[in-house]
Amino acid sequence: MPSTAIVGTPDWNQPAKLTVAIALSLLCMVAVADDDGFCNVDTSCDSNVELPTATDCATDDCACAQQIQCVITNSSPDDNWSTIPTGDLHWNAFFWHTRFLETYVSPAGEDAFHAALDPAQPMTPLPAGTILYKAGYDPIDGEPGDPDIDQGAEVFVAAKLEGDYCPSEYEINGSCQGGGWFWYMADYTASDTDPFFSAWGKPDKCTACHNTAERGDWMLSLDIQRAYPPQP
Amino acid sequence: MIISIRIMILLSVIGAFSVGCSNKSDPQPLAATCDVKMPPPAPPSEFCLTEAPLNPLAPAGIFQDPAYMSSADGQRMMECFAWETFIAYNWPAEPGCRGIPDTTAQLDATQKLSVLDTFKATYELFQPTNKDWDARSIAWEDPVPDTGSCGSPVVENASSAAPSMNQIVYQKSPAFLKNTSVIADQNGETVVYTVTINQDQFEYIRQNGFAEPKAYSFAGPSSTTTKVNFPANADSTTGYGSAELKTAWRVLSDDSECDSYVCRTAKVYDEDDSDCSEEILGLVGLHIARKVDYSPKWIWATFEHVNNTPPVDISDDDDTSYSFYSQSCAATVPDDCYSVAVAASPAEADYTCCANILMEVAFLGSPNQLTRLEPIPALADMNEMFQGVLAAHDSVLQNYFLVGAQWAKPDVPGTDAYDRPCNPNGAWRVPEPSDGTACYTQFPAHVRNAVIEGYNIANNTDGGQSLTDSCMNCHWATGIDGSFIWLSVMNDIYELD
Numbered sequence: 129m130p131s132t133a134i135v136g137t138p139d140w141n142q143p144a145k146l147t148v149a150i151a152l153s154l155l156c157m158v159a160v161a162d163d164d165g166f167c168n169v170d171t172s173c174d175s176n177v178e179l180p181t182a183t184d185c186a187t188d189d190c191a192c193a194q195q196i197q198c199v200i201t202n203s204s205p206d207d208n209w210s211t212i213p214t215g216d217l218h219w220n221a222f223f224w225h226t227r228f229l230e231t232y233v234s235p236a237g238e239d240a241f242h243a244a245l246d247p248a249q250p251m252t253p254l255p256a257g258t259i260l261y262k263a264g265y266d267p268i269d270g271e272p273g274d275p276d277i278d279q280g281a282e283v284f285v286a287a288k289l290e291g292d293y294c295p296s297e298y299e300i301n302g303s304c305q306g307g308g309w310f311w312y313m314a315d316y317t318a319s320d321t322d323p324f325f326s327a328w329g330k331p332d333k334c335t336a337c338h339n340t341a342e343r344g345d346w347m348l349s350l351d352i353q354r355a356y357p358p359q360p
Numbered sequence: 361m362i363i364s365i366r367i368m369i370l371l372s373v374i375g376a377f378s379v380g381c382s383n384k385s386d387p388q389p390l391a392a393t394c395d396v397k398m399p400p401p402a403p404p405s406e407f408c409l410t411e412a413p414l415n416p417l418a419p420a421g422i423f424q425d426p427a428y429m430s431s432a433d434g435q436r437m438m439e440c441f442a443w444e445t446f447i448a449y450n451w452p453a454e455p456g457c458r459g460i461p462d463t464t465a466q467l468d469a470t471q472k473l474s475v476l477d478t479f480k481a482t483y484e485l486f487q488p489t490n491k492d493w494d495a496r497s498i499a500w501e502d503p504v505p506d507t508g509s510c511g512s513p514v515v516e517n518a519s520s521a522a523p524s525m526n527q528i529v530y531q532k533s534p535a536f537l538k539n540t541s542v543i544a545d546q547n548g549e550t551v552v553y554t555v556t557i558n559q560d561q562f563e564y565i566r567q568n569g570f571a572e573p574k575a576y577s578f579a580g581p582s583s584t585t586t587k588v589n590f591p592a593n594a595d596s597t598t599g600y601g602s603a604e605l606k607t608a609w610r611v612l613s614d615d616s617e618c619d620s621y622v623c624r625t626a627k628v629y630d631e632d633d634s635d636c637s638e639e640i641l642g643l644v645g646l647h648i649a650r651k652v653d654y655s656p657k658w659i660w661a662t663f664e665h666v667n668n669t670p671p672v673d674i675s676d677d678d679d680t681s682y683s684f685y686s687q688s689c690a691a692t693v694p695d696d697c698y699s700v701a702v703a704a705s706p707a708e709a710d711y712t713c714c715a716n717i718l719m720e721v722a723f724l725g726s727p728n729q730l731t732r733l734e735p736i737p738a739l740a741d742m743n744e745m746f747q748g749v750l751a752a753h754d755s756v757l758q759n760y761f762l763v764g765a766q767w768a769k770p771d772v773p774g775t776d777a778y779d780r781p782c783n784p785n786g787a788w789r790v791p792e793p794s795d796g797t798a799c800y801t802q803f804p805a806h807v808r809n810a811v812i813e814g815y816n817i818a819n820n821t822d823g824g825q826s827l828t829d830s831c832m833n834c835h836w837a838t839g840i841d842g843s844f845i846w847l848s849v850m851n852d853i854y855e856l857d
Contacts, residue, residue, distance in 0.1 A: 221818035221828065222787045223718040270696070272823045300850055301488035303577035332539035340536065340838040340847055342579035352790055352837050356780050359794035 169314050169323040173198030179257065182291035185310050185329070193312040193328040196287045200261055205232040209261070212241060214349050217265075217275065224337060226264030226282050228275035231349075234259040237288065244345065247354040253308070253345045258288040260347065266317070280316045282326075286334070286346070287311075298330045306335035307346035394457035394501055398559070398598045402448075407433065408440035412746040414753070416461035418448035418600055421593045421652030422659075427773035431803050434769055438803075439739055442661030442765035443746045445648055449476040449605070450622065450757055458500055459559050459598075469754040471523055471623055476646075479556035479605060481527040483508075485571045486849035487856055495571035500559050507857045510627040510636035518625035521615040522640045525626035529554055529609070529641070530854040533721075534812050536844065538851045541718045543814050545683045548725040549611040551644065551811055552628055555848050558603035560596035565845070578850045580840035588841040592653045601652045604843060608645030608811045610683055615640050620759050621665065629854060644668055644683065645811040646760075649831070649842070656778055657768035657800065658842050660831035662809040663760045669810050672732040684730040684811060689713035716825060718815040730810045733817060733827050737764040737804040764807035766831050768800040786833030787816070802832045 167190035177198040185192035203209065215231030233241045237258025244251060262284035265275035292308025299305075312328035327333050337348065344351025401420035405413055422441050426434035452465035452472040461475050484505060487493040506512035510528045518524040531553040534543050543551045557565075565571050570581045570588070580588055593601035615623060621642030628639045646663045669685040670678060678687070689712065697714040715731045743761045750758035770777030782799035784790045785806075793799045806827040808816055818828040835842045 219821055221820065223815045223817075223819075227819065272821050300853075301577065302574040303850070305578075305850075336537045336540045336851070339578045339851065340844070342577060343838075348788065348838070352788060355837070356784075356790035358791040359797060 167193060167325040167328060169316075169325060170194040170198055171323065173201050175202060177202065179287065179289060182289045182293040182308070182310070185289060185293050186295050189310075189329040190325070192310060193314075193325050196259070196285060196310065196312070197283070197314060197325075200259060200283075200285065203234070205234075205261055205263070209234055210238055212260070212349060213245065213353075215262075224333075225262060225284055227267055228265040230263045230265075232259075232261045232263070234261070241350070244350050245353050245357075247357055251343060251345065251350075251354065254288050254347075256288050256290045260286045282316060283314045284334070285312050285314075286338075293330075295330070303342070306330050306338055307342065309346060311335070311338075394454070394460065396454050396457050396460055398460055399463065401593065401598075401600050402444070405440050405444060407436045408443065408742060408745065409436075412742075412749040413444065414447055414467060414749060415444060416448060416451040416463045416465070419444045420599060421601060422654050425654040425773070426767060427654075427770045427777075431769055431801070434767065435765075435803055436739065436742070438655075438659055438661075438765040438767045439742050439762060441652075441659060442648065442762055443742065445603075445650060445661065446646070446663055446760070446762070447746075447757070449648065450474045453478045467750065467753045467755040467757065469619075469756070471521055471618060471756070473523055473526060474622075476556070476605065476607070477526045477624075479558050479603075480562045482555045482557065482845060482849050483528070483530070483854040483856065485557075485562060485566065486846075487853075488573070488576075488850055489853055489855055490857070491573045493571075493573050495566055496569060498566060500562055505856050508629075508854055509634050510629050513627055515625045515627060515638050519615050521618040522612075522623035522625045525624040525641070527554060527556070527626075528629050528636070528854055529626045529639075530629035530631065531555065531852045533852075534608075534814070535816075536847055536851055537815075539721055541815060542721055542724065543608075543684070543730075543811055544719060544724070544726060544728050545610050545644075546686055546727045547611075547613070548727050550724060552609050552611070552639075552641065553812070554607045554609075555845070556605045556607075557845070558600065558605075559598050560591055560593075560600055561602040561604060561845075563597045564591055564602065570846075576846050578847050580843075580846040588843075590651050590841050590843065592651045592656065594653050601650055603648065603650045604845065605649070606645075606647040606812065607643060608809075609641035610644045612640045612642045617642055618756075620667070620756055622756055622760075643760075645809050647809065647812060647831075649835075651842075655767055656775075657832060657836065660764075660766040660807065660835075662763045662765075662807060662812070662831070664763055664809055664811060666759050666761055669730045669732060672735050684728055684814070686713070686727070686729060689729050690731075716814055716817045728814060730814045732810065733808075733825055734806065736761070737807060738762040763809055764804055766807045767803055768832065769803055770798070770800045772798050774798060781832070781836070784833065786829035786837075788834055788837035790833075790837055802830060804830070806830050 177195055179199050180192045180195045209232040212231050212233050217230040220227055220229045237254045240254045263280060264282040265277055266281040267273050268276045286309040288309055293310040294304035294308055311331055311334040313326045314323055315326045316323040338346045341348045341351035344354055399417055402415050402417040404419035404423045406423050419441055422437055451461040451474055453475050454460040454462045458478040459475055485495055504513055504526055513526060513528050515524040529552050532550055569575050575582055590602040593599055624641050626639055626641050627636045629636050644665045648661045649658050651658045667683050669682050693713050713729055715729045719728055747758045771782055777798040777800050780793050780799050782801045783805055784792055807830045808827055816829045817825045820826055
């Protein structure tokens with residue numbers, strides 16, 4: 129397993145950049161998506177940033193995505209989080225996500241995630257604090273071959289926050305589209321210093337597929353493996 | 361009370377037919393009054409070895425348990441069943457009735473509303489945003505509602521070449537990808553879709569309360585005590601068994617192409633601006649899933665129009681004008697299609713000639729380039745035989761072909777063999793069974809309708825593309841008894857009031 133660089137990590141060795149980055153970070157923490165609906169990734173995260181609550185996210189979903197991504201960046205998932213059972217770095221042949229994917233679960237949700245894989249146990253929703261984090265990579269130079277792990281392409285995140293995140297417009301027939309999760313995708317392909325969120329909140333690009341996995345707390349790996357437990 | 365209901369029904373019938381009578385086309389049935397009882401299903405043909413029967417009645421099921429025959433024989437039996445069902449569902453409908461063919465009619469060049477047109481649109485049964493919705497009170501024969509944003513689905517002044525459709529069309533994304541992707545023809549027109557169910561599936565859902573407000577969610581009925589088990593033919597209301605259908609339609613510029621398409625004029629609802637437009641539509645794809653005895657994992661048949669996209673071995677002198685394929689694109693295909701396929705946010709211009717790329721909704725108006733990747737799995741002689749008979753009747757149905765009919769063959773006859781597939785594959789690949797575990801094999805392994813699942817291909821590590829998925833892979837990975845009906849009605853909503 130190659131060591132993977134976590135995209136968006138600030139370069140702490142450059143003081144000038146750091147100062148600007150902190151200033152931008154402070155701005156970003158109170159920023160909302162601009163009039164064009166643009167929401168940038170905060171590349172200079174406050175080291176004390178904490179996960180927002182669902183209420184926070186309902187108030188400012190762009191800042192919410194920024195905070196969650198900062199929590200992930202600060203946590204260095206490649207060093208400190210586990211990959212889910214089907215989440216080791218692999219080629220993804222299909223249209224969604226990027227060609228190479230690696231999927232981590234945050235420590236707060238790790239035990240619950242593994243417990244949920246057992247279909248003999250009732251499906252308990254994953255706890256607040258759980259973050260499912262997909263680090264996506266393109267092939268080097270865009271050609272078939274190895275992942276460009278020094279240059280992350282996209283990240284895909286589902287975060288379970290205190291209080292389920294479900295703005296009223298997403299509640300249909302007593303069920304919340306995409307469950308209580310806050311979802312986002314961030315694009316790092318243009319430059320690792322200028323990444324942006326391509327979708328956040330309850331994006332159709334996430335919920336379109338994940339709506340099929342309600343029985344697995346909206347996670348396809350849980351839903352499918354509960355229905356078809358791996359056999360020795 | 362009963363009298364007033366009768367008066368209301370009578371008025372709605374009069375209203376429906378008075379609208380119909382003002383059309384250029386023949387008055388079309390808005391299912392309302394039906395004195396004809398559903399005829400019993402036809403006995404299934406065995407293998408369609410020497411003839412292609414044109415029967416207005418769908419076969420009840422398959423004539424033998426495929427567990428006890430070779431995979432080749434089983435495949436032929438399933439494809440025969442699929443074609444017979446296709447013929448029956450496209451048979452002219454008995455006016456005023458739902459799901460019943462006019463057995464006195466013939467298949468010919470005339471465009472008439474078919475049995476397929478009279479099946480229940482899902483929005484007629486499911487209204488997930490209406491907490492007062494009373495699904496149990498809906499009857500199969502109820503007239504098509506006219507209370508939504510588009511009003512009555514009947515299009516006045518529809519031409520006889522494209523008679524008015526019997527339902528509102530409101531789905532603009534393939535499968536469940538609402539607001540995520542579209543499939544567009546070479547004119548840049550977005551393909552639109554409908555989902556309908558037959559009477560047996562309708563009655564099962566309605567009678568079990570599975571369409572009542574808050575009784576279901578994306579994952580189907582909320583009940584933890586009732587497991588969904590759609591009826592097969594023997595234990596169903598009509599004897600035909602459950603059926604789900606998805607249709608895919610091109611938007612045509614006028615009715616001049618209707619001599620080669622099943623054509624309808626329809627009201628197409630645009631959710632973004634809550635507006636309706638009247639469009640002439642040509643049928644380009646049709647999924648038919650039926651649950652019958654001896655096939656508890658359903659039989660998944662899918663048809664396409666012959667002009668959608670060329671066969672994988674297209675000849676150099678093929679000058680057909682394909683709806684979803686450009687020969688000039690194929691000749692000048694960019695070298696960097698691989699990078700387009702893997703790009704996080706490909707540019708709009710890159711879509712035009714690269715094959716089987718997921719079309720972003722943001723790029724509405726751009727065409728898709730769709731290719732087959734593999735020879736179609738259906739038997740060539742079966743397609744040719746049915747197309748030949750249909751051509752002899754001058755029916756537009758001659759321009760359709762069976763892409764494939766997927767089914768499950770247990771490795772050891774016995775019900776537990778249906779618990780998991782022996783050959784899982786596709787995007788939502790389920791874990792493989794261990795040695796010695798009873799399982800079923802999916803035949804054929806790969807089936808893809810280009811205009812409904814055009815994006816559903818694998819981008820390989822060698823830079824090429826291949827087919828890797830099928831109906832059953834997806835529907836049995838996360839579906840509810842194989843069905844995505846509840847997901848569909850929660851994702852795509854057409855409100856009746």
